[in-house]
Amino acid sequence: MNAPDRGPSADGSIAERERLDLVFTRIAGDLFLDCSGLRGLLIEEALETGGEDWSHWLPMDSALAVPTINTVAPAPFTRSTAHAAGWQWRIPLQHRTGNGHVFCSAHIDADQAERTLRENVEGDLLADPRLLRFTTGIRRQTWNHNVVSLGLASGFIEPLESTSIHLIRHGVLRLIGLFPDRKINPTEREEYNRNLRSIFEFVRDFVILHYKANQREDSAFWRQVAAMSVPETRQHRMDLWQAHGRVFPKDADMFNIPGWVAVMLGQNVTPDSYDPVADALVEKQHTAALADMRARYAETAARLPSHETYLQKVGAWA
Numbered sequence: 001m002n003a004p005d006r007g008p009s010a011d012g013s014i015a016e017r018e019r020l021d022l023v024f025t026r027i028a029g030d031l032f033l034d035c036s037g038l039r040g041l042l043i044e045e046a047l048e049t050g051g052e053d054w055s056h057w058l059p060m061d062s063a064l065a066v067p068t069i070n071t072v073a074p075a076p077f078t079r080s081t082a083h084a085a086g087w088q089w090r091i092p093l094q095h096r097t098g099n100g101h102v103f104c105s106a107h108i109d110a111d112q113a114e115r116t117l118r119e120n121v122e123g124d125l126l127a128d129p130r131l132l133r134f135t136t137g138i139r140r141q142t143w144n145h146n147v148v149s150l151g152l153a154s155g156f157i158e159p160l161e162s163t164s165i166h167l168i169r170h171g172v173l174r175l176i177g178l179f180p181d182r183k184i185n186p187t188e189r190e191e192y193n194r195n196l197r198s199i200f201e202f203v204r205d206f207v208i209l210h211y212k213a214n215q216r217e218d219s220a221f222w223r224q225v226a227a228m229s230v231p232e233t234r235q236h237r238m239d240l241w242q243a244h245g246r247v248f249p250k251d252a253d254m255f256n257i258p259g260w261v262a263v264m265l266g267q268n269v270t271p272d273s274y275d276p277v278a279d280a281l282v283e284k285q286h287t288a289a290l291a292d293m294r295a296r297y298a299e300t301a302a303r304l305p306s307h308e309t310y311l312q313k314v315g316a317w318a
């Protein structure tokens, strides 16, 4: 692959170019997309863009993944279960179940993590657990010179909210929105970088919330993450919630109000007071409106087929 344009500030010496020629096959191009995963073949190995490490807020750095046979009808959701130094995913798929233990290696080693995973899966293993290592963070520039990094090449936030594919989609759409002419406009590239950073930071802050707001006392790991200081943006949102239960999603925020409320109330973080506007409501009326809403949801849910029946109906379930 061609050594991408290192730009005017790059070391353009002959020795440097020869070093790159030895490492890469030269392919001419105006714009390169780096989709090489965590390795970042162009954005990092060629351009040495550098990364911003967020592991002081999100210290998970390892995952063990293993598929098992399905033992029950698939649920239409992923189950995440907390463990002493991390959490476990259970993702029902059509022909198998995906399982994984995401953990912090500063608190448990891979052998302990594997034992926990094996003890907590349902159904026979279809393979041996596979160990993955990662660092949570973002490239300093997700678009550097003429290289746009997408997916894991641009950064990684641990999979508690399964956000990577959304971040890829967002990057592709933003790139289309700012697609360059033959000459890249630095302001447009800067706009891309700002936008991608902003959406990565929203995701980061939402994932941090799960750790910061936890009230578990049963392990050093959970006590550590509950006590950590969090980014100012995150703290501001938590303070807003604490005062009157208010949540104001931002434009690029992929998590809407029910998401924030679910994580807050789900972790017993109740606001000090309620929105004073609620005093203007007539209690009898809004109690009746809520009961009506609940009944309609229940009626609709009762009419829907089970997830398994639905999959069979659309022909996906063999």
Ligand SMILES: Cc1cc2nc3c(=O)[nH]c(=O)nc-3n(C[C@H](O)[C@H](O)[C@H](O)COP(=O)(O)OP(=O)(O)OC[C@H]3O[C@@H](n4cnc5c(N)ncnc54)[C@H](O)[C@@H]3O)c2cc1C
Residues within 6 Å of the ligand: 035, 036, 037, 038, 039, 041, 063, 065, 100, 132, 134, 150, 151, 152, 153, 159, 161, 162, 163, 164, 165, 166
């Ligand atoms: C533990 C874990 C759980 C995850 N769970 C989720 C989830 O629930 N939801 C979600 O959206 N995302 C999740 N992700 C992220 C998920 O892995 C990515 O969304 C997805 O894999 C797409 O990433 P990618 O294409 O950027 O990188 P990858 O999937 O790593 O693909 C990069 C590819 O580039 C190839 N490559 C590298 N160098 C070269 C080269 N020189 N020549 C040719 N090919 C090369 C690699 O072989 C690889 O196939 C998870 C990640 C991890 C680590």
